[in-house]
Amino acid sequence: MTVRVQAEDFDVGAEYAALTAGRSSVGGVTLFAGLVRDIAGGEAVSAMTLEHYPGMTERQLEAIEAEARRRWPLDDVLIVHRYGRLEPGDQIVLVATASAHRDAAFESCRFLIDWLKTRAPFWKLEATPEGERWVEAKGSDDEAAARWAE
Template identity: 60%
Template sequence: MSEVRVQAGDFDLGRELARLREGDARVGAVVSFVGTVRDMNDGASVSEMELEHYPGMTERALEAIVAQAQERWPLYNALVIHRVGPLAPLEQIVLVAVSAAHRGEAFAACEFIIDYLKTDAPFWKKEQTPEGARWVDARISDDSAKAKWVNA
């Protein structure tokens, strides 16, 4: 099973993780990553972040990333939830979670999915700062994180 959701509303982390392993006695590991909105970025205070996406294209991109992870590792389940719209500091942005028999493949797959999501999914971020609104540029560190998987 894999599931991708792009939504404005928040998600219940406990409920989502429980669903990921529900009734599957094979599961020995559930690994998750939750991204949240910070109140600072690049030295500026951030009062809000707005995420925009390209409906349809975004979901397909996320599904392709999850499929790549499932080809690399023996996963039982994978879940990606990404929020869009205006978000305040401390709010949850993204959940990436996977289940597998063992922790090694679960950790690797979760990291792979978030690394590819940061570079390959069509999301755009705009921050509200004291100096006004600004678009967030892609980060070299995200490209470097993705690059480690190319020959791995």
């Protein structure tokens, strides 16, 4: 397991290589990389600043990762989430799951993203032509996370 919260960008190829190095038991890896969009809610976005609560954020991401491992047979999991000021096109998050079976890799990756969006303590401030605004929670994110209720 690797959970990192960092200001620095990440290299998806290098992260994939590290995740799979020497793992002949892995049959599938699913990766999700989230990027900053230049439009949100129909408005232009010139930047997004992500804030978090150090320590608490990592613990919550580790708890989400532990729940994924409880539900699926995973060989490894990687969660990298950035904070700080990001511009459109910048990478925000990388979630990768490795498993002997593709279904477990796909489902667990989607689960991790859905729960991360609703349970990880990050706050997003968007810069728009009209000024800055805090991003509100979306009902669609809550609905996506609810599909994983047991």
